[in-house]
Amino acid sequence: MLNIPLWKRVVIVGLVALGLLFAMPNAFYSRVEGHNDAVAAIEGGAESPELTAMEGAWPGWLPSSLVNLGLDLRGGAHLLAEVHLEDVYASRIDALWPEVRDALRDQRATVGTIRQQNSAPGELRVRISNPEGIAAAVQAVQALAQPIVSLTGVGERDLAVRSEGADVVVTLSEAEQLATDQRTMQQTLEIIRRRVDEVGTREPTIQRQGNDRVLIQVPGIGSAEELKALIGTTAQLTFHPVVSQTRDGSQDPGGRNVIYPDLEDPELFYILERTPVVTGEELTDAQPSFDQNGLPAVNFRFNVSGARKFGDYTAENIGSPFAIVLDGEVISAPVIRDHIPGGSGIISGNFTVEESTQLAVLLRAGALPAELTFLEERTIGPELGQDSIDAGKIACIVAFAGVLVFMALSYGWFGILANIALILNVGMIFGLLSMIGATLTLPGIAGIVLTIGMAVDANVLIFERIREELKSAKGPARAIELGYERAQSAIVDANITTFLTAVILFVMGSGPVRGFAVTLGLGILTSVFTAIFVTRLMVVIWMERRRPKTIEV
């Protein structure tokens, strides 16, 4: 055992060097961060002497990945949102009405006249005047259903149609609901990402959690409120024909209509046709601008199909009012004066400049397919984060110094070797953290400090064992060999059990718990590696050089 083959020595030294190389950028944190930002900016097409200088501040051939600082260390906002997946069912079903109407009209001879009934959201209820024709009506509506294109729903159709007395009831089929959920979540993530990117912060985390949740973490943003204002707005823009105006908000709008409040006047309500003429999904662009009175407004432009629908509608309905609705509130309801063929228009309400700019951002990024509810929100101020980093650093240094002195006093020369290994160990933890792009949180720092304390354990086990073996009067070389050999099973068993708990913490935990699990787990890996290989190599090299007759451990 005291003869470690050359290739093993090279591998051990190489791994340590690699770990330290990856850890190095963290020692020059702000310089490397500036370099990385500059590289990203230059790739994005920006060019300036400052950027080039920042890029040059760190050599490109060196590793440049850093340990990300978590929100609790850097400050920022954290939100956990729940997506109202049923919203989408409702809008899908609402949009179905014209098709269902046409299909049933074709069957007029058997089903008689038809009338849309009030119904729960996500359900379309149509009453036919001739109840004997219900089977034919169901069949006619069923013919509208499309096969589902998805991995799980092969052979299924997207609509579930049933009869209840003289009513035909249409809902989305279960398979279609699942497929819709998937799409809604993907769309929601994408739109949140676009909105957050528009404000240009560094490294936001936007993750799906479970079935219907989204975790959003944005470092550096002032507060969760700010973030909520940005992503909490659905920004669903729709254009509806106006049926009438009323002052009574509780009035029944009738089967295929909806009642929406006015944005400005709390007393005023509009009754609108439920199915919009055209929606914000067909927008290609939105820009903040000013209307003819010089007030802030938003200019928008439709895509080709949106422009055609908008053009056709305005051509047919000159003289009637037309409502622009944002998230269930009527922004304005101008009267159509003329045919608008170009597919562009202007929304003017009582906006401030900030509001119009924000609205343009939201419209451009696209509407969220469904409303969000926030289940959890956290804001951490940057000062608190800095305080925590400072305190963590001091604690690390003191813990480090204490353990180093103590080890040297207890084990002499061997203790010093163990101390070198401990320093390498912490370096390698940072190297690994940078390599896998992990995030360092405050509990993560605690994990590192704990590792400092526990990392010496493997060495202590070995040294104590060597002491024991020395007592039975074997030569130093033999004692060291037996010490390493016999301590191994204890080291392995003890660390595997701790590692198991770290893995369970990582899998089942969230947020701070995870950060802790990562550093604890990596710390166990590196400390076992340094104890079994690195200190052993150091001891062996020392033995080869000195060939001591006796050793004291």
Added chain:
Amino acid sequence: MRLKLVPDETTWDFFRHARLTFGASVVAVIVSVFLFLSMGLNFGIDFRGGTTIRTDAEQAVDVGAYRDAIAPLGLGDVSITQVFDPARPDLNVTQIRIEAQEGVESVSETTVAAVRDALQAVDPSLTFQEVSSVGPKVSGELIKAAVYAVLAAMGAVLVYIWLRFEWQFSVGAVAALVHDVLITIGVFSLLQIKFDLAIIAALLTIVGYSLNDTVVVFDRLRENLRKYKKMELREVMNLSVNETLSRTVMTSFTTLLALLALYFLGGDVIRGFVFAMIMGVVIGTYSSVFVAKNIVLFLGVKRDWSKTDASKGNQYANIDA
């Protein structure tokens, strides 16, 4: 000359006061369960929903004035505590906790803004360093996930030790773990320290750490059982604990050294977390010396590893631990 926490050769009899030490452990566990049931844990918002706000001001904190300022807002039960950090006497920091509001998932901006306005009327220099709000829906799930995590960790340990040792060892190790976790929870109930997600992480580390210690003792026991086939189980255990004692104490000491540094210098945000760990290390070390092996002794161990006669070891099964 070496610094030695434990003399080179020890032949202490760790079973001499077995009734006392093991009895003390049993009593401590019972008292802890009783404390937990009667006083309950001071759950943080992670587990019961609500909002916490961390305020920082330039002037000294007047908790009474803060309370009077917030009272008219009608937010229900509001608790305000000043944060004391001996390492940073200049801090004027408080933690304000607002109960989860009826029918609201997470607190609205208007509530936070109202609290801010009310407090800034008392002290204009006051700022909010941290605002956290957790809805009742999530907090329920977090409790469940945390309990599952602790149980899963213990299950994994049980299986692993069973595979590597004998089932008696695995029962002994898990009994020691339950002992450590329950007593820690008991102390948290007694002192009413805030119990949040981070504390669960600490509990799980205690599970890992306590195990670390126990496994080292067991490893030596396994080795000595093979070596001294004729020695009484009780004697073999004493020998094993004595042989590993120096290591047990050394490791606990270095770990405690690191944790104490973190406790005093790491800032108040993680103090509760570190406190749980310190307790865990102390109790864990105690339990690996005084609890785990007593259970193994009580259950008895198969002594003759060369044959498959399992009944032989049971002659020790009646020894009263």
